[in-house]
Amino acid sequence: MESIGANLEEMKRQPLADDHVAALREIAAEKSYTAGEMVVEVGDAMDRFVYVLDGEIEIVNPYTDERWIESSLGPTQFMGEIAFLNAGTFTIPMRAAKDTITLEAPREDMLQLMSDIPELSDHVITVFSARRRRQFEDHRSSIKLIGAEQDAKVQEVASFLSRNRIPFQSYSMDGDCEETVRLCDLSEKKPSVIFAKDHVVEAPTPRKVAQLIGLDLDIDDDLDVDVLIVGGGPAGIAAAVYCGAEGLCALVIEDVAIGGQAGTSSRIENYMGFPTGISGADLTYRGQIQAMKFGTRFAMPRRVEALEKREDGSFCATLDAGQIICAKAVLVATGVQYRKLPLEGREDFEGAGVFYAATDMESRFCHKKPVAIIGGGNSAGQAAMYLSRSAKHVHLLIRGDSLAESMSSYLRDRLEADPAITIHYNTQVSCLHGDNWLERIDLQTPNGSETMDCGGLFIMVGAAPNTDWLSGLVDLDEKGFVKTGDAAGNGSPYQTSAEGIFAVGDVRAGSVKRVASGVGEGSVVVSAIWSHVNRENDAV
Numbered sequence: 001m002e003s004i005g006a007n008l009e010e011m012k013r014q015p016l017a018d019d020h021v022a023a024l025r026e027i028a029a030e031k032s033y034t035a036g037e038m039v040v041e042v043g044d045a046m047d048r049f050v051y052v053l054d055g056e057i058e059i060v061n062p063y064t065d066e067r068w069i070e071s072s073l074g075p076t077q078f079m080g081e082i083a084f085l086n087a088g089t090f091t092i093p094m095r096a097a098k099d100t101i102t103l104e105a106p107r108e109d110m111l112q113l114m115s116d117i118p119e120l121s122d123h124v125i126t127v128f129s130a131r132r133r134r135q136f137e138d139h140r141s142s143i144k145l146i147g148a149e150q151d152a153k154v155q156e157v158a159s160f161l162s163r164n165r166i167p168f169q170s171y172s173m174d175g176d177c178e179e180t181v182r183l184c185d186l187s188e189k190k191p192s193v194i195f196a197k198d199h200v201v202e203a204p205t206p207r208k209v210a211q212l213i214g215l216d217l218d219i220d221d222d223l224d225v226d227v228l229i230v231g232g233g234p235a236g237i238a239a240a241v242y243c244g245a246e247g248l249c250a251l252v253i254e255d256v257a258i259g260g261q262a263g264t265s266s267r268i269e270n271y272m273g274f275p276t277g278i279s280g281a282d283l284t285y286r287g288q289i290q291a292m293k294f295g296t297r298f299a300m301p302r303r304v305e306a307l308e309k310r311e312d313g314s315f316c317a318t319l320d321a322g323q324i325i326c327a328k329a330v331l332v333a334t335g336v337q338y339r340k341l342p343l344e345g346r347e348d349f350e351g352a353g354v355f356y357a358a359t360d361m362e363s364r365f366c367h368k369k370p371v372a373i374i375g376g377g378n379s380a381g382q383a384a385m386y387l388s389r390s391a392k393h394v395h396l397l398i399r400g401d402s403l404a405e406s407m408s409s410y411l412r413d414r415l416e417a418d419p420a421i422t423i424h425y426n427t428q429v430s431c432l433h434g435d436n437w438l439e440r441i442d443l444q445t446p447n448g449s450e451t452m453d454c455g456g457l458f459i460m461v462g463a464a465p466n467t468d469w470l471s472g473l474v475d476l477d478e479k480g481f482v483k484t485g486d487a488a489g490n491g492s493p494y495q496t497s498a499e500g501i502f503a504v505g506d507v508r509a510g511s512v513k514r515v516a517s518g519v520g521e522g523s524v525v526v527s528a529i530w531s532h533v534n535r536e537n538d539a540v
Contacts, residue, residue, distance in 0.1 A: 024049075047087070056098050062197060078124070146191055244294025358386055367391070372397055392455075424445065475487075482509060
C-alpha cells in the first residue's frame with residue numbers, strides 16, 4: 001500500500017545542483033557555528049533554510065542532550081522537514097558536532113526561489129517528505145504523551161497528532177523502562193502531554209499543541225485573503241492545490257485534521273492511480289503538501305463560528321477564538337460528520353471506548369479486544385477490515401436487513417468472507433456499560449435483547465452536514481446540505497445562492513459521496529472562484 005514520502009534509508013544522497021547553490025547564495029548569508037553550539041532548539045520557528053557548506057550538524061535527544069542517531073548532516077545537505085512549508089516549528093533540536101559553516105536563507109525568500117526553480121523545489125520537497133515519514137514512523141520528536149489510554153484529553157491530542165502526521169511518542173503509565181519512568185517523573189505521574197523536558201502542557205488540548213508546533217497559524221484580526229476554504233477534506237484540499245497553482249492567496253481552515261472523514265479511512269482501493277491502495281490520511285496529506293508547495297496555508301484545529309457579508313461584497317469569517325478573516329470568495333467544503341447517537345452511557349465513554357474514526361491510534365486502544373461498528377457504508381466497511389487485523393473480533397451492526405447500497409461491491413464481498421468479522425443485521429445498540437473503559441454493550445436483535453463484550457464501539461452512521469456557521473447566507477435543503485447550481489437559482493454548478501460563496505464535496509446537496517468526486521469538484525470549482533475574485537479585483 002502506498003504511504004507518505006519516500007523511504008529515507010533507500011534514497012540515494014543527491015547534492016543540490018551547482019546552479020541551485022549559486023541561486024541560493026543570492027538570497028542567503030553565511031553563518032558560523034562552533035562545535036557544540038545549538039543550531040535550533042525545540043520550539044524554534046522554521047523561519048530559515050539551512051544549507052551546510054562545511055562541518056557537521058547532528059540531531060540531539062531533547063531529553064538527554066546526547067546525539068540521537070548515528071547519521072548527521074554534512075556538506076551539500078540541508079536541514080528541515082515538510083513543516084517548513086507551513087511555517088512550523090522544530091520538534092527535534094540540532095547542534096554543530098564540529099565547527100560548521102552554513103548558508104541560511106529566509107523562509108519566504110526560499111519558498112519564492114523554489115517556486116521559480118521547479119527542479120529545486122522537487123528536490124527539497126522529496127527530502128523533506130522522506131524525513132517526515134522517517135520521523136513519524138520512528139516516533140522521533142520531543143512530543144511525548146503519557147497515559148493516553150487512561151485520559152480522554154491526552155487521547156484527543158494523540159488522535160489529532162496521528163491524523164495530521166505529526167511525529168510523537170506515546171507511553172503507558174504502567175511502563176517500567178527507564179525513559180517511561182523519567183517522563184512520568186516529569187509529568188508528576190499523571191496523564192500528560194510533554195512538549196520538551198522543561199515544558200509539560202497544562203490542560204492539554206489539540207489547539208494548545210498545534211500552537212506549539214506552528215500548525216495553528218498566528219492569525220491577525222485584519223487578515224485578508226483571496227479565498228477562504230473552510231474544510232480540509234479531499235474537496236477542500238484539491239481546491240487548495242488549484243487555488244495556489246492559479247496564484248490565488250488561499251487559506252484552509254480545518255477544525256479537526258486534514259483529510260476529513262476520508263482521512264479516517266485505513267485503505268482506499270478504488271481511487272485511480274493507487275492499485276495497491278492508499279490510506280485516506282496519506283492521500284490527503286500528499287495533497288496538502290502540494291497545496292503548501294504552491295503557497296496555500298493551513299490553520300488547524302480552528303473552527304469558523306459565523307460568516308458575514310460586507311457591503312463591498314467580500315466576506316468576513318469569525319473563528320472560534322474571535323479572530324476575523326476576510327476573503328473575496330468562500331469555498332464551503334466542510335463535509336459531514338457522524339451523528340452522536342442517543343445511546344445510554346455514550347457520553348461517559350467518548351474517548352474511553354467510543355470512537356468516530358478507525359485509525360492506527362484507535363486500533364491500539366482496542367488491541368485484542370472485541371469491537372463493534374455501527375454503520376453500513378464504505379467508511380464502516382473499511383474500518384471493519386482494518387480493525388480485524390488487531391481486534392479479537394469485529395462485529396458490524398446494521399440497523400436494516402442489508403449493507404448500504406452505497407458500499408462498494410468489493411468491500412461487501414470481503415466483509416462477508418472474512419472469518420474475523422460478523423455482520424449482525426436488524427441490530428441496534430441500546431446501552432453501554434463499563435467502569436473507566438467500555439466493556440459491554442446491550443443490543444436489540446431480531447431474537448430479543450442480548451449483551452455483548454465490547455472494548456471499542458465505532459459509530460459511523462447518520463452523517464450530518466456542517467453548515468450552521470453559514471449564518472443563513474446561503475440556501476440549504478431540508479437536511480441542511482448546501483444548494484448549488486440550478487437548485488440555488490444559479491447556472492454555475494458549484495455556486496450557491498450567494499454570489500461569491502461556493503460549495504463542493506459531501507456538504508453540497510446532491511453530491512456523490514466519494515473521494516474522487518470530491519477531488520474533482522474541488523479542482524473544477526477554482527475556475528469559477530478565479531473569475532469571481534478577478535471581477536472583485538477589477539471593481540476595486
